[in-house]
Amino acid sequence: MPELPEVETIRRQLEPLLIGRQIHSFQVMPGAERLLRGRAAFDIDAQVRGCTVTAVSRRGKYLSLQLDSDQVIVIHLRMTGSLRYRNVEHENEQFTRAVFRLDGNRELRFVDVRKFGTIDLVERLEDALPALGPEPLSDDFTADALWDALRGRLVALKSALLDQANVAGIGNIYADEALFLAHLHPECPAGSLRPRERSALHSAIRQVLQQGVQHGGASFRDYTDSAGDEGAQQYYVRVFRRTDEPCDACGTAIRRIIVGGRATHFCPTCQPVRQRSRQVTSKRRSR
Numbered sequence: 001m002p003e004l005p006e007v008e009t010i011r012r013q014l015e016p017l018l019i020g021r022q023i024h025s026f027q028v029m030p031g032a033e034r035l036l037r038g039r040a041a042f043d044i045d046a047q048v049r050g051c052t053v054t055a056v057s058r059r060g061k062y063l064s065l066q067l068d069s070d071q072v073i074v075i076h077l078r079m080t081g082s083l084r085y086r087n088v089e090h091e092n093e094q095f096t097r098a099v100f101r102l103d104g105n106r107e108l109r110f111v112d113v114r115k116f117g118t119i120d121l122v123e124r125l126e127d128a129l130p131a132l133g134p135e136p137l138s139d140d141f142t143a144d145a146l147w148d149a150l151r152g153r154l155v156a157l158k159s160a161l162l163d164q165a166n167v168a169g170i171g172n173i174y175a176d177e178a179l180f181l182a183h184l185h186p187e188c189p190a191g192s193l194r195p196r197e198r199s200a201l202h203s204a205i206r207q208v209l210q211q212g213v214q215h216g217g218a219s220f221r222d223y224t225d226s227a228g229d230e231g232a233q234q235y236y237v238r239v240f241r242r243t244d245e246p247c248d249a250c251g252t253a254i255r256r257i258i259v260g261g262r263a264t265h266f267c268p269t270c271q272p273v274r275q276r277s278r279q280v281t282s283k284r285r286s287r
């Protein structure tokens, strides 16, 4: 599933290509109507025709195209969605579900094998978004902001990081990688972090996401960018989908467990289970 670095890669590619382009039409392929979440394709087509794209933005894993009509097209790629910027003559990709026809004989194609992706047209971006936590690469995302989201939570750290209301844009790949870098066990209760662990997790999150963006995203299964090319971050992961391979820090075999229903990869030596009993013991001694 595309996460922040993958969506940001697409945004950076599309921004110079789409700004100033006029939309000539919008079409959804038969059988793919549900990507509009109940809206009719002809309704969206009628509203976006003749509009010009003025900005290409990202919030969490959502990509948005601001139009000069003061409306916003909001796209979520979900599991297997991708976008292609093509010449009209370029052969249609398999699983093309929707097409924005643009001026200059260009097209923006929404390609999606599993059809979980969505396209919305709204007046205000917030109308299309659920509650989202801070943008982890923005200045607003401080160690304190992260702790505000995790404080008092008994849920496993891995699950807390995947909850978009806590921090926006993190998915399975970057959650596993950030926890490895911060030396934290994925099942550690989110609200139990000590100050030093909070700041380690905060910098680890930023580091893995920045690295992901630098490498053009991670292509494990389906992800490709708007030109159809793969990213390179999959060659740099430390634990994600490296089950039974040696940890490159200590040599221990990487383990795969399920946390909150999601496959989770970690190094049992670098990310040990918190020694709760020791905490209790030391408290008793200090009395």
Ligand SMILES: [Zn+2]
Binding pocket: 247, 248, 249, 250, 251, 252, 267, 268, 269, 270, 271
């Ligand atoms: Zn290790």
